[in-house]
Amino acid sequence: DQQVKQNSPSLSVQEGRISILNCDYTNSMFDYFLWYKKYPAEGPTFLISISSIKDKNEDGRFTVFLNKSAKHLSLHIVPSQPGDSAVYFCAARKRTSGSRLTFGEGTQLTVNP
């Protein structure tokens, strides 16, 4: 039962353009959503998060949008840079589960110069 799903295993964009990574979830008890970034041979690092009471959170080039009715969130990166090339994981948390996160499968983003 995959409660958090990233349907695109990979995404390729040109430098300077927008990258849009998508994530869908099924459990309406999730109250917080996070994006992590992972480079090869490194652990995931936290990128940005959003509470379920908001529909948008922005941090520099990164913006996360949440559509609760569709149980869908997306991460926008503008402008994309080659250093953004990494695997991006969507994760979700239920308040009753403390900090235990449920992760999606990940999307490999490649930004071409």
Place this chain on the structure above:
Amino acid sequence: NAGVTQTPKFRILKIGQSMTLQCAQDMNHNYMYWYRQDPGMGLKLIYYSVGAGITDKGEVPNGYNVSRSTTEDFPLRLELAAPSQTSVYFCASSYDSNWNTGELFFGEGSRLTVL
């Protein structure tokens, strides 16, 4: 601060062997976790701990054991290694004041191959 430190980074085991993956954090975090990452499968929670002396099972605990005798250390024990345990293992920690965001701090990972 070193953050979350995992050892070893790489290990090859034979079927039936046992080993312990070590994890230590120096951030005084109460919460610690073990995840495994299989190709195309995301990260799955194996075990977690909310403090010294307290551990609980995650989604995929079978074949593993943990202990938490100190705040800093959270070792993961594999008993009778099987090929299905070939994976990359990540240890993570969080401070309970981070519960508002759920942010976890991860180690660099331990790549385990069982042949």
